[in-house]
Amino acid sequence: MSNIVILGAGFAALAAARELRKQLPQARITLVAPKAEFVYLPSLIWIPTQMRQSSDLILPLQAFLRRHRLDFHAASVTHLKNNGRTVVTDQGELHNDALLIATGGRFIKKLPGIEHALTLCEGVKAAETIRDRLHHMSAGRIAFGFGGNPQEPAAMRGGPMFELLFGVESWLRRQGRRKDFQLTFFSPAAEPGKRLGGKAVSGLLARMARLNIATHLGHTLQGFTETQVLTEGGQIDTDLILFMPGLTGPQWLDNTDLPRSAGGFIQADEYCQVGGYERVFVAGDAGSFPGPDWLPKQAHMAELQARAAARNLLLSLQNQPPVARPKPELMCIIDTLDSGILVYRSPQRSRVLPASKLFPESVLTCHKSITTY
Ligand SMILES: Cc1cc2nc3c(=O)[nH]c(=O)nc-3n(C[C@H](O)[C@H](O)[C@H](O)COP(=O)(O)OP(=O)(O)OC[C@H]3O[C@@H](n4cnc5c(N)ncnc54)[C@H](O)[C@@H]3O)c2cc1C
Numbered sequence: 001m002s003n004i005v006i007l008g009a010g011f012a013a014l015a016a017a018r019e020l021r022k023q024l025p026q027a028r029i030t031l032v033a034p035k036a037e038f039v040y041l042p043s044l045i046w047i048p049t050q051m052r053q054s055s056d057l058i059l060p061l062q063a064f065l066r067r068h069r070l071d072f073h074a075a076s077v078t079h080l081k082n083n084g085r086t087v088v089t090d091q092g093e094l095h096n097d098a099l100l101i102a103t104g105g106r107f108i109k110k111l112p113g114i115e116h117a118l119t120l121c122e123g124v125k126a127a128e129t130i131r132d133r134l135h136h137m138s139a140g141r142i143a144f145g146f147g148g149n150p151q152e153p154a155a156m157r158g159g160p161m162f163e164l165l166f167g168v169e170s171w172l173r174r175q176g177r178r179k180d181f182q183l184t185f186f187s188p189a190a191e192p193g194k195r196l197g198g199k200a201v202s203g204l205l206a207r208m209a210r211l212n213i214a215t216h217l218g219h220t221l222q223g224f225t226e227t228q229v230l231t232e233g234g235q236i237d238t239d240l241i242l243f244m245p246g247l248t249g250p251q252w253l254d255n256t257d258l259p260r261s262a263g264g265f266i267q268a269d270e271y272c273q274v275g276g277y278e279r280v281f282v283a284g285d286a287g288s289f290p291g292p293d294w295l296p297k298q299a300h301m302a303e304l305q306a307r308a309a310a311r312n313l314l315l316s317l318q319n320q321p322p323v324a325r326p327k328p329e330l331m332c333i334i335d336t337l338d339s340g341i342l343v344y345r346s347p348q349r350s351r352v353l354p355a356s357k358l359f360p361e362s363v364l365t366c367h368k369s370i371t372t373y
Helices: 011-023 041-046 062-067 124-135 159-174 198-210 251-255 299-317 361-369
Strands: 003-007 028-033 037-039 058-060 071-074 077-081 086-089 092-095 098-101 140-146 181-187 214-217 221-224 228-231 234-237 240-244 280-282 330-335 340-345 350-354
Touching: 003 011, 011 028, 011 098, 011 299, 041 124, 041 159, 077 251, 098 299, 124 240, 140 159, 159 181, 159 198, 159 240, 159 330, 198 214, 198 340, 198 350, 280 299, 299 330
Parallel strands: 003 028, 003 098, 028 071, 098 280, 140 181, 140 240, 181 214
Antiparallel strands: 037 058, 077 086, 086 092, 221 228, 228 234, 330 340, 340 350
């Protein structure tokens, strides 16, 4: 009986676990993560405006684990031994015949004064802090922005910042308080969100202009103070800074000699294999994968990588060569609270559509909560 270990309990890990259980009814499959819960990160954008509460986003995994007959080891991986055959965690060691790494990415927090900025994507606590700060403001200036990873330009999370910006704008408008707030969007990129496609960028910037949101674009970020965003092109005075830094690989990689990409992620080949490590695969935000320069770090792509990695892992246990390659695909709805923009991109197609043309309003309002887990 094969013994498979999956590191993580996010989108990639759960998709891989499901796929492996389907193909290998007898295998022992163990998930390793600090807690047996799945955090539905895409809905974090709704916590600041109180459309969702933290408890709506945290799904206990007990039923999923039971349904798919998975073991769970509550721990954080710290490093690997024996070329990946032993996983070392803060709660003991686990042996495996094959390993799938899906521990996500982390934000680069190097800019001076970064502690003055709140980063929504760090999780429910950060989202709640933003909610509390917003609710205590009766008027003022709010700066929204995102940065990148200069070594790996695709390693950024811009979509949620657009959603937060438009969501807060719309929320203030509904409350009749928009006139009391000055909103500014900043980014070191002259065309922020370019990997969504040229049409998406122009549409997003036009929407900002229409909604009287100021922009400060194309200037390298220098840092933050409590009341300022500092850039090479001048400063933005503000009462609240909401900023999403660029992404890099998880911290624990520093204790390993796993191959790293320029941006600090685990380097994968086209089959999601980790070079130099037999029967070790990576999926999701933890990895860097060959593909187009717009290849997203998104839940949808993480699931496609996880399914390909799971199939190839299964073949590796049968001493067969890998065959499955994840299809590069970007698919997201940029939620604006009162409507949405659907962005689709593949090597063949690029589409930007008002989401209301495709989905009835009720579906749009809950699309981020739809999950099969
Ligand atoms: C606000 C926001 C909005 C988003 N909106 C969208 C969207 O609309 N559409 C979309 O497709 N994507 C969206 N994304 C991106 C999407 O959530 C990520 O791309 C996705 O979560 C990546 O999945 P993953 O499984 O690779 O990593 P994660 O989901 O980050 O999961 C990582 C897992 O690893 C575990 N872990 C971490 N470190 C360790 C360790 N040392 N040992 C063991 N376990 C560990 C974590 O606990 C977690 O269970 C959004 C993200 C955010 C934050």
